[in-house]
Amino acid sequence: MTSTPTAAADPQATARAFAPASVGNVAVGFDLLGHSVRGAGDIATVRRCARPGVRITAIRGVVTDLPREPSANTAGAALLSLLAAERLGHGFELELDKGIALGSGMGGSAASCVAALVAANALLPTPLPREALYPHALAGESVASGARTGDNVGPMLLGGLVLATPERLLRISPPAAWHCALVHPHFVLETLRAREVLAAPYPLAALVRQTANLSQVLLGCERGDAALVRAGLRDDLVEPRRAPLVPGFAAVKQAAMDAGAMGASLSGAGPSVFAWCEDAAMAARAVDAMRAAFADAGLGSDGFVSPLDGPAATLLPPADGAGAGPGFLR
């Protein structure tokens, strides 16, 4: 991926990028494993400007009450990290169009951060490979979550299912037919609140169960063995502490399992619930059943069906035909 000659030459060049939603944690890989989701996401518009630093000039869409101070905004902090690391003499202006609800557990803060980085990257003299944006995405994400966790930004940068350690991103390749059902109830759960319940330490036995689960899911994905994923895709560690924060969770999870899912748990910190299914039709049935269960708990919801090999963040054509941003490159 390279910026166009026009973007390189124009001191006020603009680029737009889209980053998809994601399922973080994936039951067995707390803070480590995630996959991108088709059907929702954030858009960032970044303009190169002579004045150093980052200015957030607009926040539109389903969330607007986010910090405007760049160092307190995930996307702003990510761009500050990029500017500092690349020793760029200029600055960036940033507009965000939010398509992912705040506190939904669908990676909303991460999506803004990754969209901004992918757009800004297209404006660099020599754009960086996606992996090189990862440390800046972690810097941005840490503003929202208090931790440098890559399970949302990693899948958004590379697409698909990704194991994101603090040092590197590893793509995992489950079968192409496997799909995710993701249901977002209209209920806000703050990430920091959802983290508080995790603070008390864990017995070794819970840890052994969780690592057995993780191992079976990783090997099941690599080998395309649904029975292994069915055996392992369960969260014995974090879900028991967070589930009480989400109205109707037990019934929603059971609805997904009754629809045939390989496993179901909270997406990220919740309240969204995901279920992994062996094909798209099963995922569609699971979404319907999960939404009905949330409705029984008095909550409206949105549903998504996405391949586990979901999309990566991508550059978009200019919004209005003006501007000198690069075209739709992938």
Add this chain to the structure above:
Amino acid sequence: MTSTPTAAADPQATARAFAPASVGNVAVGFDLLGHSVRGAGDIATVRRCARPGVRITAIRGVVTDLPREPSANTAGAALLSLLAAERLGHGFELELDKGIALGSGMGGSAASCVAALVAANALLPTPLPREALYPHALAGESVASGARTGDNVGPMLLGGLVLATPERLLRISPPAAWHCALVHPHFVLETLRAREVLAAPYPLAALVRQTANLSQVLLGCERGDAALVRAGLRDDLVEPRRAPLVPGFAAVKQAAMDAGAMGASLSGAGPSVFAWCEDAAMAARAVDAMRAAFADAGLGSDGFVSPLDGPAATLLPPADGAGAGPGFLR
């Protein structure tokens, strides 16, 4: 694998089996991941007899002060479990020849248990597949460790590197060239003592580091990627608590790393130390360096070099040419 017609017909048929030593835990898979080791092991001789139950008639070799009461002996308890599950009307007499030192961290209790099961299995009217012996091996192992952990018995039953959950055994296939250096210092660490130091609970951050480590080792083995194993083969969870129990541990580990190992840690509960290496020559150099470091700490030691794809337990020919046991079947 089937018993010979002679064994099936003779009410006093005898079979002998060897089970190898093993490296349990393997730094990243506490109670779950292990591999067998070439060069040391236990031998069990089992005789079918009319009287029900199990009698332990001899314990010889490097350890002799083990419980003779069958239900308190790992091999005896495993045979009692097999007899009960298969509703066999007869009993077994058992002799053990111990080649693995007690409290060495090389799976000595597991090896007696697996050798006894493999020998007894050959005497059944219809011998069971190896996987079907696993629950009985867990029943035996629990006598020694207080937990149904399969990271030693699993690799002994199947050979090689095995992920052993409480429900199933999964073979992992690292590159054939990869070898293990294993050094056993002449120092006894009791398994139960080594477990006591693990009782205090663990913070979530330690757990996330450990699961990141495990994921990288599993994927590195499956993909034959030594860089991933190098990144992940470290124990941030248990080793810090157990290492102080082993004189010279830090220097021994450093010696292995200086010899080029991908990673090194305690074997099982210790005090033995293992190191994974990219070939046999590197493993041989690591063994020499590790033994020298133990010597500096005042401890004599034994060293082993084994492929990670180590041997499975195996039937042996009769000891004295008498008896009607089946021959060397694998």
